Amino acid sequence: MMDSMIIGKYVPGTSLVHRLDPRTKLITIFLFVCIVFLANNVQTYALLGLFTIGVVSLTRVPFSFLMKGLKPIIWIVLFTFLLHILMTHEGPIIFQIGFFKVYEGGLVQGIFISLRFVYLILITTLLTLTTTPIEITDGMEQLLNPLKKLKLPVHELALMMSISLRFIPTLMEETDKIMKAQMARGVDFTSGPVKERVKAIVPLLVPLFVSAFKRAEELAVAMEARGYQGGEGRTKYRKLVWTGKDTSVIVSLIVLAALLFFLRA
């Protein structure tokens, strides 16, 4: 059950998108998520579609990886689509089967909202496909640095993010191990009535949590022993470099936003 999950799902590569500064990618996603809501007619959705396809082809990530990212949300998209078709009663009726009527407004809105979901998921999936988790947390720490003035523990948050990312696979392995150990003792995790399966959670989670907390304590001791003392005066092994490419990406996003603004109904 755990093997099919790839954390971060990073696909190594040397494409333009891979080489961008993680900050640029984070800003891009942030802006994209905002401007996606500007679209409200055919032209604007087509423009956003072109942009998304453009970025996807620039990353040279195999299509199958993207599909993996889309798969879990396909049915959410379909559900929203159906809901809109059934619930929105605007414009002329396109076709009718018995008491089941499809209105033009519902169809159009259903398509638009589904497209918006697909664009959002594609662009955000690309971040994890082209950026390592460490790069992401580094970029985030840098971007949020100004918030340090507001007493927000930016460095600490970034550190906690990296540590939990690092330990997810370890804890997964641990879960697998405990599962096997308990199965050897006769616990059945996969079949039986709901009541039994709920009961089976206890001998799985109690050891998992206990060992995880022990790990946390060991980590803290190890870090203290090595003289960790927070973000103040800390130097970095990986330095982020902002180049002309990054600036042009941000500029093109602003152009896209402006175009959307003029084209929208």
Place this chain on the structure above:
Amino acid sequence: MLKLIDMMHIAIFTALMAVLGFMPPLFLSFTPVPITLQTLGVMLAGSILRPKSAFLSQLVFLLLVAFGAPLLPGGRGGFGVFFGPSAGFLIAYPLASWLISLAANRLRKVTVLRLFFTHIVFGIIFIYLLGIPVQAFIMHIDLSQAAFMSLAYVPGDLIKAAVSAFLAIKITQALSLSDTMFTKGG
């Protein structure tokens, strides 16, 4: 400022949240919010960690999700989920576990039954109060329709509230040798 040991507890708990999310969820055919073990983590964070740590563990988790880690059930992640149907439910996580932790610390004697009710109030009702309106708004549907869809989760959530109350006590007992995290107040 945060102590190192608290930071590590938070980080590890965040990782546990993710692991819980990878355990197979229960999918229902008629509503877009899947039933998962992940909300078990929200309740457990509240009843195991201190209020501040509980809040932060959920916040770090949401930050990881926002920055694209596919940690939500079904491998969802990315900034987009905060604009999806579950947005309100997600944003309620840190607040819910903070409230659970505060309430659990107020309990004079911690029993499974009392924790269970705490979980119902803050881990279910409170999360729904935030989640349902946001879901209705994002999907452009009526509040009553969204509320109706959430009804399907109530049985699953009640089971989770009970299981996590039981688990929290078991885990706290197993860890009771440790003095740093299960304290009153803070």
